[in-house]
Amino acid sequence: GWQYRFPTTMHLLSCTRPLLDWVVRERVRKHPRIHLMERTTALALLGDATRVSGVRVSARASGPREPYDLHAALVVDATGRSSAAPKWLAALGPATPLAECVDPGLSYTTVQYKGAPGSDVPFLGVHIRPDRDHPRGAVLLPVEADRWILTAYGMRGHQPPTDQAGVLHFLGGLADPVLHEWARHNEPAAPPRGFRNTANRRYLYERAGAAPSGFLAVGDACCTFNPIHGHG
Ligand SMILES: Cc1cc2nc3c(=O)[nH]c(=O)nc-3n(C[C@H](O)[C@H](O)[C@H](O)COP(=O)(O)OP(=O)(O)OC[C@H]3O[C@@H](n4cnc5c(N)ncnc54)[C@H](O)[C@@H]3O)c2cc1C
Known part of the structure; x- marks a missing residue:
């Protein structure tokens, strides 16, 4: 919850x-x-x-x-x-x-979105953590230049994809729909970037x-x- x-x-x-x-x-x-x-x-x-x-x-x-x-x-x-x-x-x-x-096999994909932080959303930032039934998570935070940064992450077998359609699909599998809904209605400022070297x-x-x-x-x-x- x-x-x-x-x-x-x-x-x-x-x-x-x-x-x-x-x-x-x-x-x-x-x-x-x-x-x-x-x-x-x-x-x-x-x-x-x-x-x-x-x-x-x-x-x-x-x-x-x-x-x-x-x-x-x-x-x-x-x-x-x-x-x-x-x-x-x-x-x-x-x-x-x-x-x-010690390599936990964690993978990240990050996307920057356009938009004015705090304009019409009911949060300052969101972190949806993984749980037993949803082994993936994501964080959304406002950054400089009126942008948002969204990082999706998952363990082995649940690596977030590095293409925009794949990222959206991945967000649909989080424990709560709020970030999937948010990302569907916001415009990426740049293509997703993956990071795998997390050992x-x-x-x-x-x-x-x-x-x-x-x-x-x-x-x-x-x-x-x-x-x-x-x-x-
Ligand atoms: C995805 C991710 C998220 C993270 N999130 C957090 C967080 O939330 N909070 C936190 O505290 N830490 C976080 N970290 C860790 C943090 O980024 C690093 O611990 C920190 O940046 C290490 O600082 P550093 O100065 O040792 O190395 P770096 O910041 O990596 O700096 C090394 C510098 O050396 C330069 N360099 C490399 N090779 C050469 C060379 N041969 N000649 C000249 N220059 C060279 C590089 O270009 C770079 O500028 C995160 C790391 C990652 C990867």
Whole structure:
């Protein structure tokens, strides 16, 4: 059934990932002690089996891109879920770090819709959770630029499709019809996008011999959670 409504002091700010990234990036750019190199890709780690001493990078330009080296006392890997550091470290000599992985088989499909948030709907946002008889869920939230973001999700065997007709059909199988009805009467702003890489994974860099000195992995590069937990 529905959660009952009650006064709360908890607030939720919903926005798209590009807006969140932009706000963080602007703050970083203003920091006097941080030098940001835009459109630059890390290609490899420098050093040897005992110590990481820098990074090989290249500019993301359209013309010829000559890689160059940045030397550092400490290299922090913050390249996220797709970090190539285990491969780069293996090239320096130490064994590839062990990884613990628990894959729940969860899949997402997200669609942005046009529309003015709060205009003629009786809710600020909706989350229809899965239950025993309906192993699929969906969340609808308003975001910037008068848009809504709808994410449908399901476990193995109930993956949401990535085409608009398929998404609508999927929403029809939720435990409550409210999001199916809403989506039928609203216009998508862009085609659906799927996300399947939802496994929980932790690299055991702290194990002896897993990483040379001068190297630190942070955030998703070290440990990623199934996004359903909402914990970055
Ligand atoms: C679908 C989904 C929903 C989520 N929902 C939530 C939520 O509700 N709440 C929450 O707290 N967390 C959520 N998370 C998790 C959260 O997004 C991550 O934990 C967080 O973004 C990790 O931050 P990070 O800085 O470690 O990595 P990222 O945010 O992934 O940043 C890594 C950056 O490194 C760049 N990069 C990668 N490789 C290179 C390279 N070789 N050279 C240069 N740059 C590179 C990437 O372009 C990217 O900008 C969600 C994740 C997903 C996938």
